[in-house]
Amino acid sequence: MSSFTAKDVQSLRQATGAGMMDAKKALTENDGDFDAAAKWLREKGLAKAATRTDRENEQGAVAVAREGDAVALVELKSETDFSAKAEDFVSLTTRLAEAVVARGEGAVSELADEVDQLKITKKENIEVGKVVRWDVPEGHAVDSYLHVQDGRGVNAVLVELDGGGQELAHDVAVHIAFTKPSYLTRDDVPSDEVEAERSALTDITRAEGKPEAALEKIVEGRLTGWFKERVLLEQNFVRDEKQTITQLLGGSSIVRFDQVVIGG
Known part of the structure; x- marks a missing residue:
């Protein structure tokens, strides 16, 4: 017969986030062995969590870290902002970024158990x-x-x-945060997207009754505006819209950029 106290049940609940009846059952099933009960609960919880993997998880948190010449960005996804705002969720996101910057992208696996535990305690599709x-x-x-x-x-x-310095890099980073470009250059935009937009703009412009002779010029002008929404180098700098990002860079060039917007 298993032997454990109410205090044991409470300790197991605090350690695992399980409900009282689940914690009691886990101790009963494992003859009062705390570690075995905790493992039993985790396995049961993960099995249940696996049923949530098809649920949308567009909320979450993102963290950045820098160490020497390396920088990292890691996103941890959740179903609700309520879970994502919790201290344990934010802390894990930060530690994931720190692990990646220190040891590479594969370092996220080092914290897989903690991600799994969040899935169980939050009862959400967290990944x-x-x-x-x-x-x-x-x-x-x-x-x-x-x-x-x-x-x-x-x-x-x-x-x-x-080329350029830290201040210029920061100005560009802040700009990207506001404008959320998808591409660095016009050539990076997939040609099928460009042709689909050109075709749509042609139909719209023609339906407006614009002269056929002026159609191509009007469409190209509108297409330039479409590119400005998506292409970083063609955007007007948010702090001085009289100059584009290309003009802001001067003799410098953007090698690459990356962005994560939660819920975006």
Whole structure:
């Protein structure tokens, strides 16, 4: 016959986040062995958590970290902002980013047990989302920007420049956070997307009754506006809209950028 006390049940609940009846059952099934009961609860919880993997998880938190010449960005996804704003969730997101910057993208596996435990305690489809790590060459400028809302990172940016300095890299990172570009250059935009938009703009412009002779010029002008919404180098700088990002860079160039927007 298993032997355990109410205090044992309470300790197991605190350690695992399980309900009272589940904790009591776990101790009963495992003859009062605390570690075995905790493992039993975790296995049961993970089995149940596996049924939630098809549920949308567009909330979460994002963190950035830097160590020497390396920078990292890690997203931890959840179903609700309530879970994502909790201290344990934010703390784990930060530790994931720190592990990745120190030991590489595969380091997220080191914290897999803690991610699994969050799945169980939060009863949500929680998983690691985007993971990015860069090693930045000497002479390149790198900066990050993290917008924090309700205690969690919700908009994170990494940007690397060839030439220029830290201040310029920071200005570009802040700009990206606001404008959320999808591509660095016009050539990066998939050609099928461009042709689909050109076709749609042609139909719209023609339906407006614009002269056929002026149609191509009007469409190309509108397409330029479409590119400005998506292409970083063609955007007007948010702090001085009289110059584009290309003009802001001067002799410098953007090597790469990355961004995660929670819920975006």
